[in-house]
Amino acid sequence: MDRAHTTSDQLYGAYIFDIDGTISLGETVLPSVPETIATLRSLGRRTIFLSNNTTRNVASYGARLTAFGIPTPPEDVVTASQVLVRYLGRELPGARLHVIGEPPLIEDLVAAGFVLSSRADEIDAVIASFDRTLVYSKLQLAFDAIRGGARFFATNADRYCPTVEGGQPDAAAVIAAIEACTGIACETIVGKPSALMVDYVLGRVGLPRHECIMIGDRLETDIEMANRAGMASALVLTGATSESTARDSLIRPTYLLRHLRDVLRIGSPTA
């Protein structure tokens, strides 16, 4: 493996961090994370935060990270909402949508010129996302619209979002419910591990992918995305993945870290 860039200057140019399970668990920042981010920034390294979670917008995530002791402007946060907005802007500009998702996602879509509709016969696309206000009527409208010809997209396919208590059912449950009743598979899922997501964040970072590393707690999203993109990856064991699961998985990270602070040792053979 070519790690010449890490042995010459010891660190990557940009660190792309997952948030839930990597930076924080629920409303609690994980130990030593703010100090680690501050150290990377003091060494001139770019830090950016990437989440499949659409229940907060980037301003809210930036404020939350700042409250955790990690001062972060909204421009340094990317969620699956932005990636969906850009993707739909190319596929179906101005489309009429039925969104099974929470207000931050809906607000981002409306701000980008998409129109909400509750009439199945005029809906161009159904969007499935993480929705803690899911009710039967939302599923009924998705069913009616897709059976009437609407296209079907999703923000992300995470099975659950890790929390201090264990977790919350995520967008995979919504996608599965719609697929089960319509018999129609979701057309595109824009979030991690999609190439759409990594291309978006690399565009924001502005560095070539070999100078970037993805750090996250989930093999099938964070690590799979980096592997497919030919980027370095680090799995942290502070969220969704246990050490035994990591050891048994066919999805292999470049590095396995017990704590986020261990990223400071990556690429440093003398540490």
Ligand SMILES: [Mg+2]
């Ligand atoms: Mg995570």
